[in-house]
């Protein structure tokens with residue numbers, strides 16, 4: 606087999622609770638505007654359907670740790686989310702079959718350069734500058750669905766420096782997890798290793814260097830992230 610002209614990139618992966626095996630991340634799909642209360646706080650139109658966007662797989666930061674305050678923003682926001690990870694996929698998955706493709710769940714953060722979002726939304730430009738930058742997806746360890754069951758409700762909470770900022774039941778999602786999988790598979794052949802960040806509830810806000818963010822969800826392993834000094 607011919608060699609590559611450069612070293613290949615490391616495989617992005619997540620830890621699996623109670624296992625030495627790793628979950629290999631293929632693609633990171635994200636759902637935006639999936640909770641009414643968040644749509645309202647963003648002054649967006651709640652009659653519009655949720656939106657689909659992506660982050661690169663190497664935006665994933667395993668189990669938190671420290672992430673730098675990124676370049677190219679002065680308004681860096683947290684968005685706590687339920688993350689669904691897939692063991693199988695396909696096109697046109699039905700809502701009824703969707704849960705059979707789920708390997709497990711984790712909590713994660715869709716970190717956002719909020720200062721760039723307004724212009725992007727107003728001008729109808731792509732979302733990459735605001736969402737798809739380096740280290741923008743800290744994600745905790747994956748709990749297997751066979752351990753926690755299929756999650757349709759449960760409290761998702763984010764604390765910043767110990768103070769609750771986001772606290773909502775995932776049952777309030779506009780597109781539920783099974784509907785998200787069905788919708789995505791209308792547009793993409795979902796693959797084993799694809800992961801889905803399912804949208805954030807209300808209470809998003811800015812962080813500064815030194816802040817400590819704790820994401821929790823009943824039945825899942827928690828994740829803690831610290832915001833480090835500005836990246837150079």
Ligand SMILES: CC(=O)CC(=O)C(=O)O
Nearest residue numbers: 636637638639647804805
């Ligand atoms: C406007 C947003 O913040 C979209 C998003 O990422 C979400 O709702 O989640």
